[in-house]
Amino acid sequence: MMKGVRLQWLRGLSPTVRFEMCDYSLHSIKSQPAKVGDKLITRDFGTGTRGFAASEDRSVAVCVLPGTELSFSQYVMCLATGLLPWRSRVVGHKTAIFRQINKDKVAAHHDALEFPDGRIALLTTLCEGQEATVLQLPAKPKTAVEAQKQQRVAYIG
Numbered sequence: 001m002m003k004g005v006r007l008q009w010l011r012g013l014s015p016t017v018r019f020e021m022c023d024y025s026l027h028s029i030k031s032q033p034a035k036v037g038d039k040l041i042t043r044d045f046g047t048g049t050r051g052f053a054a055s056e057d058r059s060v061a062v063c064v065l066p067g068t069e070l071s072f073s074q075y076v077m078c079l080a081t082g083l084l085p086w087r088s089r090v091v092g093h094k095t096a097i098f099r100q101i102n103k104d105k106v107a108a109h110h111d112a113l114e115f116p117d118g119r120i121a122l123l124t125t126l127c128e129g130q131e132a133t134v135l136q137l138p139a140k141p142k143t144a145v146e147a148q149k150q151q152r153v154a155y156i157g
Contacts, residue, residue, distance in 0.1 A: 031061040034068060038134040042126045049109060049124045055131065064111075066149060067138025068098040073131040076113070078121050091115055095135075098123075 029045050032054065039055040040062050054060040064070075076091040096113035101120060103110060111123040141147035 029061045031063050034062050034064045034134050036134055036137055040132045042128055042130040044128050050126055064098045065138055066100050069136040070132045071095050071135050077127040078125045
């Protein structure tokens with residue numbers, strides 16, 4: 001999530017209001033921050049990426065902080081690549097931690113899931129329609145290094 005961006009000039013908000021945003025490709029989609037217990041569903045938002053939507057309103061993107069723990073209702077499935085692209089690939093895990101990768105690359109997908117065996121899958125490669133529950137949000141950072149790890153990449157320029 002993008003922290004500390006003051007949107008006073010956009011919405012007439014006071015200078016102390018902070019706005020957090022999902023991945024930049026979802027900037028034009030209505031969004032809300034993830035909370036413990038939220039029921040999510042993977043969705044293609046038609047913006048060139050997939051993300052999490054609120055299960056009660058699939059038009060709302062749910063923004064997840066790095067370090068958030070998720071539990072899926074079934075084994076996670078990704079789109080297949082390679083020789084058999086028409087077959088989905090089963091990851092073999094029902095839990096994952098949301099991460100951001102490729103933070104130094106502007107033209108790259110950043111949102112990813114890290115599974116218990118250490119494998120990482122980009123969120124945009126997940127099959128659509130998978131249900132997940134937010135188990136735990138990341139602890140509040142105590143140091144600048146921890147805060148930097150939790151900060152979402154936001155390229156707007």
